[in-house]
Amino acid sequence: MPRALWLLIIGMVVNVTGSSFLWPLNTIYIHDHLGKSLSVAGFVLMLNSAASVVGNLCGGILFDKIGGYKSILLGVVTALLSLIGLSFWNGWPTYVLFLTIVGFGSGIIFPSMYAMAGSVWKEGGRKSFNALYVAQNLGVALGAALGGFVASFSFQLIFIANTLMYALFLLIAVFGYRGIHTETGTQTSVLKEKPVHKNHSRLYALLILCIGYSLCWVGYVQWQTTIASFTQELNISLKQYSLLWTINGALIVLGQPFVNIVVKRIKSLKTQINVGIVILIFAFLIASGAEEFSAFLAGMIILTIGEMFVWPAVPTIANDLAPKGKEGFYQGIVNSMATAGRMIGPLLGGILVDMYGMSMLFTIVIGLLFISIFTTLIYDKKIKNSKKLAHAS
Numbered sequence: 045m046p047r048a049l050w051l052l053i054i055g056m057v058v059n060v061t062g063s064s065f066l067w068p069l070n071t072i073y074i075h076d077h078l079g080k081s082l083s084v085a086g087f088v089l090m091l092n093s094a095a096s097v098v099g100n101l102c103g104g105i106l107f108d109k110i111g112g113y114k115s116i117l118l119g120v121v122t123a124l125l126s127l128i129g130l131s132f133w134n135g136w137p138t139y140v141l142f143l144t145i146v147g148f149g150s151g152i153i154f155p156s157m158y159a160m161a162g163s164v165w166k167e168g169g170r171k172s173f174n175a176l177y178v179a180q181n182l183g184v185a186l187g188a189a190l191g192g193f194v195a196s197f198s199f200q201l202i203f204i205a206n207t208l209m210y211a212l213f214l215l216i217a218v219f220g221y222r223g224i225h226t227e228t229g230t231q232t233s234v235l236k237e238k239p240v241h242k243n244h245s246r247l248y249a250l251l252i253l254c255i256g257y258s259l260c261w262v263g264y265v266q267w268q269t270t271i272a273s274f275t276q277e278l279n280i281s282l283k284q285y286s287l288l289w290t291i292n293g294a295l296i297v298l299g300q301p302f303v304n305i306v307v308k309r310i311k312s313l314k315t316q317i318n319v320g321i322v323i324l325i326f327a328f329l330i331a332s333g334a335e336e337f338s339a340f341l342a343g344m345i346i347l348t349i350g351e352m353f354v355w356p357a358v359p360t361i362a363n364d365l366a367p368k369g370k371e372g373f374y375q376g377i378v379n380s381m382a383t384a385g386r387m388i389g390p391l392l393g394g395i396l397v398d399m400y401g402m403s404m405l406f407t408i409v410i411g412l413l414f415i416s417i418f419t420t421l422i423y424d425k426k427i428k429n430s431k432k433l434a435h436a437s
Contacts, residue, residue, distance in 0.1 A: 045165060045171075045172075045175065046164050046165050048160075048164040048165075048223075048224045049161060049164050049165050049172060049175060051216070051220040051221065051224070052157055052160055052161055052164070052176065052179075052221075052224075053175055053176065053179040054179075054216060054220075055157070055213055055216045055217060055220065055221070056157060056176050056179040056180050056183065057179045057180075057182050057183045057186070058183070058209055058212050058213045058216060059120075059150075059153065059183065059209070059210070059213045060179070060180045060181075060182075060183025060184055060187065061182075061183040061184075061186045061187040061190075061209055062183075062187065062205070062206045062207075062208075062209025062210050062212075062213065063150060063183075063187065063206065063209075064183055064184045064186070064187020064188050064191060064289070064293075065187050065190060065191040065194065065202050065205045065206045065209070066191065066202055066203070066206050069191060069192075069195055069199075069202065069272075069282070069286075070085070070088075070089060070092075070143075070268075070269075071085045071086075071089070071268065071269045071270075071272050071273055071390070072272060072273065072276065072282070073199055074088055074139075075273055076276070077199060078135070078136050078139065080136070081394070081398065082269075082270065082273055082393075082394035082397055082398055083391070083394040083395055083398050084394075085269070085273075085390065085394060086269065086270075086390035086391035086392070086393060086394030086395065087390075087391055087394075088139075088140050088143065089269065089386075089387075089390035089391070090387045090388070090390060090391045091140060091143070091144045091147070092143045092144055092146070092147035092387075093147060093383050093384070093386045093387030093388075093390075094144075094147070094387050095144045095145065095146075095147035095148035095151065096147040096148065096150060096151035096380075096383040096386070096387070097151065097380045097383045097384050097387060098148060098151065099119065099147065099148040099149065099150065099151020099152045099153075100151045100152075100154065100155055100376050100377075100379040100380035100383055101376045101377075101380050102151070102152055102376075103115055103119060103151060103152035103153065103154065103155040103156050103372070103376055103379075104155040104156075104159070104372040104373045104374070104375055104376020104377065104379070104380075105372065105373060105376065106118070106152065106156070106372070107155060107156045107159045107160075107371075107372025107373075107375075107376075108369060108370060108371070108372040108373055112156040112157070112159060112160040112163075112221065112224065112372075113217070113221045113222055113224060115152060115153075115156040115372075116152075116153055116156050116157065116217050116221060117214075117217055117218065117221075118152055119149050119150065119151070119152030119153035119156070120149070120153060120210060120213055120214045120217055121149070121214065122145065122148060122149030122152065123145075123146050123149030123150050123153075123210055124149075124207065124210045124211060124214060125145075125149075126142045126143075126145035126146045126149060127142070127146060127203065127206055127207040127210055128207055129142045129145075130142040130143065130146070130203050130206075130207075131200075131203040131204050131207050134199075134200070134203055151379070151380075151383060154375075154379045155372055155375040155376040155378070155379045156372065156375075157176065158173060158176060158359050158375045158378075158379070159371045159372040159375045160221075160224060161173060161175070161176050162359075162363045162371055162375075163371065164224060170313075170356060170357070170360040173356050173359045173360050173363070174300075174356040174360075177296075177355055177356040178296060178297055178300055181292065181293040181296035181297060182293055182296075182297050183293070184289055184292060184293035184296075185289070185290050185291075185292065185293020185294045185296075185297065186293070187209075188286050188287075188288075188289030188290050188292075188293065189286060189287070189289075189290035190205070191205075191286055192282050192283045192285065192286020192287065192290075193283065193286070195282055195286075196282055196283060245426045245427045246365040246366075246367070246427065247365075247374075248426055249365060249423050249424050249426060249427050250361070250362055250365050250374060250377060250378070250423075251377070252419055252422065252423040253358065253361060253419065253420060253423035253424075254358070254377060254378060254381035254382075255381070255419050256317075256321075256415065256416035256417070256418070256419030256420050256423075257354075257358050257378070257381055257382060257385070257416070258381040258382065258384050258385035258388075259385065259412040259413065259415055259416045259419075260321060260324065260354060260385065260412075260413065260416050261382050261383075261384075261385025261386050261389060262385045262388055262389040262392065262409070262412055263324065263328065263389070263409040263410075263412055263413055264324070264347070264351065264385070264389075265385065265386045265389035265390060265393075266389060266393045266405065266409060267288075267331075267344070267347065268390075269389065269390040269393055269394070270390075270393040270394060270396075270397050270402070270405060271331060271340075272285060273397075274397075274402055275337075275340060278335060278336075280337050280340070284337050288340060288341065288344045291341070291344060291345065291348070292344055292347070292348045295345065295348045295349075296348060296351075296352055299348075299349070299352065300352075303349075303352050303353070307353070313357045313360060313361055314420055314421070314423075314424070316353050316354075316357050317353065317354050317357050317358070317420045318417050318420050318421070319353050320349075320350045320351065320352070320353025320354035320357075321350065321354060321413055321416050321417050321420070322350075322417070323346060323347075323349050323350030323353065324347060324350035324351070324354070324413055325410055325413050325414075326346050326350075327343045327344075327346040327347035327350060328343070328347075328406055328409055328410050328413070329406075329410070330342055330343040330346060331343040331347075331406065332402070332403065332406035358378055358382075359375060359378050362374045362375055362377065362378045363375070392408075393405055396408060
């Protein structure tokens with residue numbers, strides 16, 4: 045892999061390690077320490093995710109306009125200043141304000157990093173995006189493991205640790221990313237594209253695919269929110285719950301050789317995604333009947349295997365679909381749709397659990413995952429039809 049990609053990988057690990065101190069424990073902090081209901085906790089996380097959606101779109105556009113280096117710096121500085129504020133003022137309602145601004149700043153970062161990864165190693169194909177995905181989950185494993193341990197002493201230390209990691213990431217970005225050159229200002233006009241794509245078929249295809257991707261995240265985020273709170277009701281400790289995310293990240297890193305063997309046998313990215321979604325469904329079926337830590341552990345292992353098939357494949361498809369000069373914009377769409385799922389998920393989950401209980405939540409989530417299978421099957425139908433018409437003419 046190129047040196048530039050290694051720098052992006054290191055930055056991703058540090059960035060996500062910092063954020064992973066906090067995000068698995070957000071719902072628990074709001075519910076147990078600030079004394080708010082699960083619905084209120086879901087609304088707060090929705091605000092954080094809504095700001096991330098805006099940040100994702102801004103980050104993608106900024107990448108295409110001013111390049112990845114300046115875009116990432118803007119996002120890191122915004123998030124860092126907010127985390128400094130959160131370290132001092134983490135009561136109600138200042139917690140909501142700073143968490144929302146953090147969401148916007150971190151949202152700017154991710155599409156730029158993925159677009160840069162695709163730009164610095166174009167011949168690598170899905171390998172670039174898979175490398176960042178693995179780095180992201182290594183950060184999840186480290187941050188979640190440390191976060192649960194630190195939180196058992198004091199939540200205040202969680203905010204400080206998150207701030208320090210973002211400060212380290214800022215140094216990496218300033219000294220490491222300046223020399224990474226990406227093409228900017230070369231957007232391809234729709235009028236100049238090949239006739240087969242004049243009807244925005246690639247953009248429509250990505251949006252359809254990302255609808256299903258977003259629904260997958262609506263379900264996935266329940267493990268960080270409603271299921272997290274549910275484990276506390278079953279007297280599963282914070283350390284045990286954080287261990288689930290440590291195992292999640294570690295399994296993604298260590299399990300790559302085995303997943304790569306399976307992926308090589310799968311003919312298309314579409315099939316890879318749907319295999320992953322089916323595995324996710326099995327994870328929720330197990331969690332729906334779980335009452336002990338061992339059952340949640342089994343569910344998390346299966347959930348992790350499923351996400352290893354789905355999560356890296358979507359940005360890879362986006363990179364393949366993107367016209368020259370719009371790679372950042374297309375990655376921004378992918379990240380914003382994922383964030384939209386993380387935005388809707390906590391609020392929807394909180395309302396469903398508060399009103400109808402956990403069993404209704406699991407039923408709805410599994411139904412959404414079946415819809416995701418359908419959108420994945422049909423996302424490129426218009427592109428195929430356009431190509432057939434082009435060949436026929």
